[in-house]
Amino acid sequence: MRIFPPFILFVTLLLGGCGPRLHTQFLVAAENPRVYQHQNIALLDYSGTASHRVTRQVEQTLSAIEVRGVPYFELHRAERAEDAQQARQRGQRLGVDAVHFGRVLHYGWHDEPLSMSREQWCKRPYRGVKRNKDQLQACLYGEERPSNHPFHPHEEQVEVVIEESNSGHGKAHKSVRKITTRRTKERVTTPVICRKRTARVEILPQVVEVASGQLIYSKKQQAKRWALTCPGDQAKGSTAAETLLAQALSQSLTAYRQDIAPYLRAVTIPLLEETQGLSPRATQNLLQGVAFARDNRMPRACSLWQQSLEQSPSPNAALLYNLGVCQEVAGDLAAADQLYQQAEALLSQPNDAISRAIARVNGGLQRY
Template sequence: MNIKGIFKSVRFPFMVAFVLIVLFSGCAPKIKINMLQPAQYHEASLTKTIAVLPFSGPDGKAFAAELEGVLAGIGIDDHRFFTLVDRATLDKTISEMQLSQSGLVDQKTAAKLGRLIGAQGIYTGIVAQNSCNDSRYFEKRSTCVQYEKRRDKDGNIYQGACINWRHYNVHCTKRTAIFAVSPKLVDVSTGKILYSRNLSATAESSGCDDTKPVQSEHVLIEKAKEAVKRDFRRDIAPYYVTREIKLLDSNESIESPEAKDKLKRGLEYANKGRMDNACELWGEARNLAGNSYALLYNLGVCAESRGDIDAALLLYRQADKKLGKPDDDISLALSRASEAVKNKNKLKEQLGGK
């Protein structure tokens, strides 16, 4: 892919979908925009051809296979982000080097193995915790054992309030699962550690004898593992976050009735999820009311939603200048767009390595 093509692939993913939500401030809707963020660990994201060795610790080999699945499944705009060394090739080389299939190897050995299999980086690691603990407790219950008997005006007996309660305790269990792992990425060419982090998560469930049962150890461990894998995924590759963005509906500085109408109709389209029509109307309204901070801001949201973050930042700055005083929504937009501009170069490098 050439540099121009790479830049386009970086620019577009800032937004892949916008979804109107049913929250309103006055008449102005809010939209949700999916924005691509750079990996938390830049060097790890640049190491594209990788292999995952068996981890040490309880069920370490199985979890290493799960991480391998996470890495293999990462795709940005239908392009696979990482290339994994074939598992058969890796296992054969491990066997030839007489390495353990269930233990951690040192950095030097990992680098040597990586060179033999053609990998740029090797993941190793330790599963430090993989367990569940139960704690017992009681909860109080009450049940009525005698009700007042009452008569209506016709002499019919009916049940009144409770006049005798029985109080008792029930046995309950609180189950807590914890999963902790320390993955590490070794650069094959230098032996340098590019990524190392202690990841952990817990999952809890409670149940009593007279209600729903406590969740199984397997279910809770899997929940904790999923949380750890989500953190790992964000560490080593670009990922999407959803931003909720408010639109503005102020008529301030708009004298033209036609411009006011276009602002209003644009918000109505946005309210129905039709940002394409909304942005077109606001662009037309801006030609009639160039001093409207609301129109400038909304057009900034349009630019942000189509991935043109530089144009969005410029429009937000213009809106801020036209208003001439602090505004929470504009300040938030300026901060968000400034962050996205800074992230753009990282994203370009991370995506351009494919």
């Protein structure tokens, strides 16, 4: 049986307004430690509606789990079992440590009407058909407006160029007039009846330990996905029920996967740059270490911080904390916790970064 301690897959440095920060991912243990310790496992066919489809997705989920590029589970397949006792018997014949099986409690979808309001811009129809001088306003307004008619909220003044004939000289010239016209569009709110399509998946994965015959995992996993289709949405079409069901099943299996196998967790870790109390040489090494960290060179940064510790008779909280980050990145949570505790002991008031670091590593230590 192999137990994987937490370790860093990769580290990226993010520089923000509050100083340098490490944005990293830890591989942490599963939520159920008793389940993830068994890596030689068998998967039995699920029972219930769409059982073949669900079993296939569960198998793909388990097969895709890798640690350091190596498949985490040694997976065997077997036919369906009626209960945990029969599942254990299947496991004994296959020579595995644990058997995964389960039931599909619900796998379906339904449509329901949904009343909504829609706002859209609608064109105003023009009632004027002739665009000569006398009927220009009617064409632009859509109707003749008396001179004493007040301005409408959807009206505005525009400049219109009109060709006029000068009877005295016999030739036309252009004049610019400001007239008030309705906008060609207005916002209209209309009630619409849409269709809401909801897909729901509920499964009950279970794990029986072959040696003891105990059911060590049994937890419902469920998820819903929905899509809305309204009149006028024909261009994009309605979301297929199978697409929504696949998304809901994937969401359910994500929670199941975190329960039974190691998974990645994103963590952002700030670095500290306080130099108070350090010797000149130790101060220089601390700041140089932060500079190397800014360049995403954590091994060099940790080496400089270690030199700073050796050169300073009384290290400050920032130096001890940064060294704790080095140990946490290396996966030694016990050493990191000790350094974080020493850093906190030097504080006269709480420091958010140090408090978060202590809580973070303690959570990891309790899990392992």
